[in-house]
Amino acid sequence: xxxxxxxxxxxxxxxxxxxxxxxxxxxxxxxxxxxxxxxxxxxxxxxxxxxxxxxxxxxxxxxxxxxxxxxxxxxxxxxxxxxxxxxxxxxxxxxxxxxxxxxxxxxxxxxxxxxxxxxxxxxxxxxxxxxxxxxxxxxxxxxxxxxxxxxxxxxxxxxxxxxxxxxxxxxxxxxxxxxxxxxxxxxxxxxxxxxxxxxxxxxxxxxxxxxxxxxxxxxxxxxxxxxxxxxxxxxxxxxxxxxxxxxxxxxxxxxxxxxxxxxxxxxxxxxxxx
Numbered sequence: 001x002x003x004x005x006x007x008x009x010x011x012x013x014x015x016x017x018x019x020x021x022x023x024x025x026x027x028x029x030x031x032x033x034x035x036x037x038x039x040x041x042x043x044x045x046x047x048x049x050x051x052x053x054x055x056x057x058x059x060x061x062x063x064x065x066x067x068x069x070x071x072x073x074x075x076x077x078x079x080x081x082x083x084x085x086x087x088x089x090x091x092x093x094x095x096x097x098x099x100x101x102x103x104x105x106x107x108x109x110x111x112x113x114x115x116x117x118x119x120x121x122x123x124x125x126x127x128x129x130x131x132x133x134x135x136x137x138x139x140x141x142x143x144x145x146x147x148x149x150x151x152x153x154x155x156x157x158x159x160x161x162x163x164x165x166x167x168x169x170x171x172x173x174x175x176x177x178x179x180x181x182x183x184x185x186x187x188x189x190x191x192x193x194x195x196x197x198x199x200x201x202x203x204x205x206x207x208x209x210x211x212x213x214x215x216x217x218x219x220x221x222x223x224x225x226x227x228x229x230x231x232x233x234x235x236x237x238x239x240x241x242x243x244x245x246x247x248x249x250x251x252x253x254x255x256x257x258x259x260x261x262x263x264x265x266x267x268x269x270x271x272x273x274x
Contacts, residue, residue: 013111163177
């Protein structure tokens with residue numbers, strides 16, 4: 001099996017392709033995420049700390065499908081180009097590799113800049129406890145940045161709060177879009193994609209915020225003096241979209257797992273704006 005460099009920002013990084021497996025098994029590798037398919041963490045290489053993510057595909061057939069649809073490495077290259085073209089902050093892509101076996105992708109490797117100072121949204125927002133002005137400033141700035149994302153023809157399939165990194169730079173709040181593989185570019189982002197992103201964010205961060213605060217976020221996202229009736233229409237559309245997503249998720253769970261009589265009642269309830 002050979003490791004192919006799909007992208008490398010320098011010859012030194014390209015040369016790491018043959019040592020990636022050794023890097024993730026050394027004592028210098030600090031694990032951030034680990035499950036049956038994904039291993040991600042911080043490693044020191046070429047004199048600096050790098051965020052390394054390895055995704056393993058467990059079957060030859062799945063690797064063929066991944067090759068046709070685009071591996072994590074290829075999707076990350078595309079996502080980085082989307083954000084760079086839109087002028088939106090993100091971790092710099094350093095290198096991307098694929099390992100193939102008999103024409104099938106078996107492993108993807110992605111190396112991106114390690115953001116040392118920025119924190120994920122929830123940790124950053126809670127840094128000052130429950131200070132209203134602090135949260136209000138973050139909410140307004142975040143709504144503006146997500147509006148910019150959509151207005152510039154970009155959206156992501158996974159706008160979780162853990163994929164948003166924030167830091168203060170000279171009294172200015174800077175927001176980074178992480179998890180580059182899920183970003184896409186369209187001539188115009190339709191409202192169904194915008195609503196999906198807003199719901200994803202609300203599901204992950206809404207538990208920390210009051211209903212009034214979340215409504216203010218929607219008002220800031222709209223970006224003009226929206227009337228109360230306009231906000232109500234948007235909230236209704238969000239709730240209907242959320243219900244469709246929940247129904248689709250439940251159907252998928254029932255088709256792929258054995259459903260016990262108590263499973264439905266054990267499902268966590270998503271917070272709503274209504």
